[in-house]
Amino acid sequence: MKKLNKNFNLLADDYLFAKVSAAVEKYKADFPQSDIISLGVGDATQPLVGKVIKACNDAAFEMSTDKFFRGYGPYDGYPFLKQAIVDYYKRRGVVIDIDDVFVTDGAKNGVGNLLDIFDSDVSVMIPDPVYPAYVDANVMAGHKIVYVEGNRGNGFLPMPSKKIKADLIYICSPNNPTGAAYTVDQLKEWVKFALDTDAIIIYDAAYEAFAEEKNIARSIYQVNGARDCAIEICSLSKIAGFTGVRCGWTVIPGGNLTNVNRMWYKRQSIKSNGTGYIVQRMAEAALKGGYDEVVKSLGVYKSNAKLITDKFKKLGMEFTGGVNSPYIWFYTGVDSWEFFDYLLKKAKIVCTPGSGFGKNCNGWIRITAFNTPARTAEAIKRFEMFWKDFIEVRGSIFKPLKK
């Protein structure tokens, strides 16, 4: 077969988390007795809340009856869930219309599949560091990628510059992997820039539920004008522990973007049959009747994040995130993958090498607050001892990185 997509040859060898996972599996095979704690992948560990389980059972019961059985649903999601999403925004003072909302099988599907509606010669602006799926999906499509650099200087929150333009602009806030989060005022500058340059912003709000501080944006639609230039992608994964359930949404407002909205509907009608009914009822429960439970469950991760950042402060470490975000991003001064191996070997803790998120991030490490309180506490205890030892031996056994 000669006609395979050659862009695949340009992809990094392995998707970052697959690579981490393979390294951990190898370690487990070599040392089967090891008590490994993962602070690696940002994956929920708190069980689904009671009202979500009840919604699942109720919907399953419907599906077992002649009268209430449901086959194919709407390509863009059932109105009951679309309305629950509209109301979820409304509770935070953001107005979106029910026709703006598309239910999806998760934010990752949304981010990737959305590219179908753009031309093959579209150019994209991607922050560096960033969630690797943005880059990989665009490399796969052969798109021209320009990077805007997040770094110490800008607190990993790059701002628009007249020097760099693109047709699509990816923004992830609160950010994965750095945990940094834009204020509404900062997003105003991005919206203005997008409108001035006729670009579309793809705003990944997957971690918005962690935004706590005043002025930190939870939706790009808090900014006037965003409805004319921004697509927002979100997910129940981090709001309600749906990483293993798979449900999210995409918002493409009417108005200036009406034709984009209609193209996405068409794309979904051709390449998908919507999201399952039972899953949509579970998502509805998470945003409505079960929302108080969901918030309580989220509080567990927020406490974990505080536990970690308190310790990091005590250890005098350089880090971002942990507030407004389940991610903590810290600097080690040594090669990220070497640190990963050393942390796994010495403390049996899995982290994610920062170098996997961007070309200028060697030396940085991402850890997450998604483990259980008990395991997180245990990990922090181990980490404290580990870090003190690491600081002592760093100069002698690791090659230093230029800061």
Add this chain to the structure above:
Amino acid sequence: MKKLNKNFNLLADDYLFAKVSAAVEKYKADFPQSDIISLGVGDATQPLVGKVIKACNDAAFEMSTDKFFRGYGPYDGYPFLKQAIVDYYKRRGVVIDIDDVFVTDGAKNGVGNLLDIFDSDVSVMIPDPVYPAYVDANVMAGHKIVYVEGNRGNGFLPMPSKKIKADLIYICSPNNPTGAAYTVDQLKEWVKFALDTDAIIIYDAAYEAFAEEKNIARSIYQVNGARDCAIEICSLSKIAGFTGVRCGWTVIPGGNLTNVNRMWYKRQSIKSNGTGYIVQRMAEAALKGGYDEVVKSLGVYKSNAKLITDKFKKLGMEFTGGVNSPYIWFYTGVDSWEFFDYLLKKAKIVCTPGSGFGKNCNGWIRITAFNTPARTAEAIKRFEMFWKDFIEVRGSIFKPLKK
């Protein structure tokens, strides 16, 4: 925004079923008291079987506990479901390997998303008539499409010809919309042709569970050599009524197609986070513990199909399908959309205009056996009266079509 995918302008105005649905909604709004029976979309109506519901509740219970909660699953599906799929093939004497199998959110997602792994200048061969999503997904991608014609002469089962070549060959058997189904011997010719021309077959087996007659293929892998040139796509939608649950699979065998298998894995790891855990447990139950119930449920649709074809024979109509297939494809001699309107108006029956499936199918109509036995019986009663009247008035109120 200038850089939108221009290929969307080449798409048919509306996805066929969306168009049918809009016409029916309009009719309902005009005549709210009408008792409309749908023999239109091929959508399950039988409730999910008991063992599938039990699997749903059991998995939901797991997700409610600290101990058994599951977050992100494997990109290619859980081994328990992949093994159940391998065993499902094995029971029919077809050997596939567990690494050949990818769990998906349904056959439609598989068919559409698979195009990501091929080059943008790939050419595709599509039978006409055919399930419209193949054509639309390829138009969207800007691919060159060549058609092989299904018609009266070949029983709507086109065979390869040296005159027409392409990089990808779509085959759907048992066929949607015509209900015609290839024998294993006929597929041998297609496999030989694909191997000779270095093409890949995308074999849509979504309706394989309806194949009953001896020698009718249920999988392309019943043919030697198919492992080196064919991708098979299947779904639980029609096997077990999963149209509203969303679960299917893609088989890409190792061997000659190993690199294609690995590219699909990479595509899925970048643009998806797999299929939900609860859904995968439901699918496992459908193929294993609940399979006897599933077969019984399928029998309902098979009886419906027999009811319809018996009546059509009695009425002396020209049709294919109804055996080995839930679809019956019949000739009316008048414009398909005019027949659709007339059938809806006179008998309150929804069908699908054959012209929506292919450029040479005007005059043909697809109906399905997916309604309940009671509604199907009622529809057939109405249809008999309708058809007798239609034959009488056809010459006077419809413009005849050239046969």
